[in-house]
Amino acid sequence: MRGYQFKSWxxxxxxxxxxxxxxxxxxxxxxxxxxxHIFFTKNVF
Structure with missing residues (x-):
């Protein structure tokens, strides 16, 4: 059981x-x- 807990951890x-x-x-x-987005918006307008 302990090994299983370790693996799940x-x-x-x-x-x-x-x-x-x-x-x-x-x-x-x-x-x-x-x-x-900002770069393209500033270049387009």
């Missing part, structure tokens, strides 16, 4: 790490998208 830790990586890439993508 590692799996949860890995899930949290993946979630943080997903959030980081998402915020970077959003900031780049907003920058491109």
């Amino acid at each position: 590692i799996f949860k830790l890995r899930e949290i790490k993946n979630f943080h990586h997903f959030l980081d890439s998402w915020t970077q993508f959003n900031s780049v998208g907003s920058f491109i």
Whole structure:
């Protein structure tokens, strides 16, 4: 039982790490998208 708990704990830790990586890439993508949007809006008008 103890080994199983340890494995599930590692799996949860890995899930949290993946979630943080997903959030980081998402915020970077959003900031780049907003920058491109502002850049194009200023160039068009």
